[in-house]
Amino acid sequence: MLLKLENVKKDYGTFKLDCSIEVKRGQVTGLVGSNGAGKSTTFKSILGLIFPDSGDIEMFGKKLNDITPEDKEKLGVVLTEANTFDYLRAKDLVSILKAMYKSFSETDYIAKCHQYKIPLDKNIKDFSTGMKAKLKLIIALSHDAELLILDEPTAGLDVIMRNELLDMLREYMEDDRRGILISSHISTDLEGLCDDFYMISNGEIIIHEETDVLLSEYGILKLTDDQYDTIDKQYIIATKREKFGYLCLTNQKDFYQENYPQVAIEKGNIDDFIIIMVQGERK
Amino acid sequence: MKGLLIKDLKIILNQKKLFLVAVLFGAFFAYTNKDVTFAATYIVILMSMLALTTISYDDINGGMLFILSLPTTRKLYVIEKYLFTALNLLCSCVASIVICMLLGQLFGIDVNTSTVIASTAGSTVGVGLMLAVNIPLELKFGVEKSRTAIFLSVAAIAVIIVGGYKLLTEVFHIDLKGMAMDVLSKLPSSQVAQDAIIAGAFLLVLVIILAISYVFSYKIMMKKEY
Structure with missing residues (x-):
């Protein structure tokens, strides 16, 4: 070390x-x-x-x-x-x-x-x-x-x-x-x-x-209010309110891709993750 | 520490024009007054104060952060500063005496060696005292803020010296002048021996002053956050 x-x-x-x-x-x-x-x-x-x-x-x-x-x-x-x-x-x-x-x-x-x-x-x-x-x-x-x-x-x-x-x-x-x-x-x-x-x-x-x-498993979910209400939030680590609904940072992108194929999921980059973690609400 | 000494030497050498100006002014005063005593004082003060400028240069644009990330420590930094100051005072002293002798030769002035040595030694102690006050204050407050602190400290020292003198002579009726004359009368009659004793006494005072100042600077540096 x-x-x-x-x-x-x-x-x-x-x-x-x-x-x-x-x-x-x-x-x-x-x-x-x-x-x-x-x-x-x-x-x-x-x-x-x-x-x-x-x-x-x-x-x-x-x-x-x-x-x-x-x-x-x-x-x-x-x-x-x-x-x-x-x-x-x-x-x-x-x-x-x-x-x-x-x-x-x-x-x-x-x-x-x-x-x-x-x-x-x-x-x-x-x-x-x-x-x-x-x-x-x-x-x-x-x-x-x-x-x-x-x-x-x-x-x-x-x-x-x-x-x-x-x-x-x-x-x-x-x-x-x-x-x-x-x-x-x-x-x-x-x-x-x-x-x-x-x-x-x-x-x-x-x-x-x-x-x-970080780059392969983290991702950003773009959710409407309805989607946000119903989605399983156990792998969401931070949420940021937006005009269209919510931006959610997850550390299990694959889970949402498999179980919620209708949800828009972006790969995002570290800057995007920081924004959601800092400006949003952390779990 | 060697690296820090080289750095400070390079800073001083960057200011060699100032040294030349000091010599030229000294020469001008020596020539016009037919006396080198002022030149001796002037050269010593100007050259010695250059040591203090190294602290200001260290502080420019976060320079201290860079210095403390080098293979050194806060303690070594303070030791180096005082070592450099002492070496610079010594060099200034020797340079002043040599230059005054040369100016005397050049302008045909009758130079009294004892007077030049006494004048240089006195100035060295004086400027040493100034440095001893300024170094810890600059380390504590930085160049800008230390100015007010230095002004107040010098005023405080003056009040202590004058007040102390008055207190001892007028309140406690101690005859300081008489004591001084008594000590001087006990010195050997040889001029060289007298010069050596006076220079030695000045040197001792200077070392004590700088040692006290070092303790303050060390404590300041060990607590300072950047």
Whole structure:
């Protein structure tokens, strides 16, 4: 196990986090949810940037308080609200990173900067959003990290840049000792990358499911009022009122396809599921 | 910690123009007043304050979140900041003395080594005290909010020093000046020895001030949430 959060709680008064998450070796785990759902708070708890009120966090099999700088060398981090050293140049980072990480590969870092058109001589503060995002990921990938913690690494990027970033992550995952915890509010980005998903809303994990299960067994029923009244609701996990009737999220799509052939059932995607879970009424 | 030191050094080197401006101004004042004492003070203060700018730079655009996700700890960050500040003070001190000597040679000014050393050492302790107050406050409140706190703290320190002096001399009738003169009269007659003792005393005061400041900064950093 690379990372384990067990009942991690943080109370901000107006917002409460209460979550449990696991990231295994060889797996990419997605954390999805709307803005303000608690994704960044979760990431900050993992990185010790905030102090949870209770619960346990383990990284590389160690309690978070026992994590040493040597352990952190095995960690690569991208946080959407944290920029690198903006007032320096990408080439200035070489000596800093070399002093920080024993496994830092200068050749690889420079090669990747060239490959993704990152100017080495320009101040980072003058980079475009896309360049900054790519540089952050290049840094996270430059030192043979075992675990990547990526909070919205694709935020603010166009579709081409998002694909480039996702390709970098696929290449990284060719080594199955590694794992990734990644969040995005564009969950379609993650469908082709993640092995499992945690859906978070109001600081609470509302669904944890493997991607295959989520995409093959979950579905959305479009029901009229009459259909809603008569249908067997045991596999409906959330319901959202609509003008025409109801949208119902099920985790047993096949059951309804077999038993209610007259009902309109959509495959849906993770974004659709989040909308029903967040805006609708959960079972 | 080595990586953090390199980072701070690179930030300071980015501001080398400021250093050149300090030397030019120092040279200008030395030339017009035929005295290098002001240049010594000016160069020390400007160079030493650069250490404080590294905290401001660290804080820009969530930079602290990035720093704390690197292989370091909050404790190492604070230790590095004070180590860098101390090294910077030392370098500023040496640079100031060397530059003043060179300016003296260049402009044909009769430079009193003891005066330059005393002036530099005094300025170093003064700026060290400012840094000792500013570092924990900037860590606690950030660059913007710390300004008011720094203003209030400096005012409080001034009130404590002046008030304390008045209290001791006027209420308790302790002759502080006499005590100081008494201590000075007991110093060895050799000028070099006197300079060394005075510089050593300044250094001791500086180390004590920075050590107290470190304790505050450490406590602030260990509790701060980002």
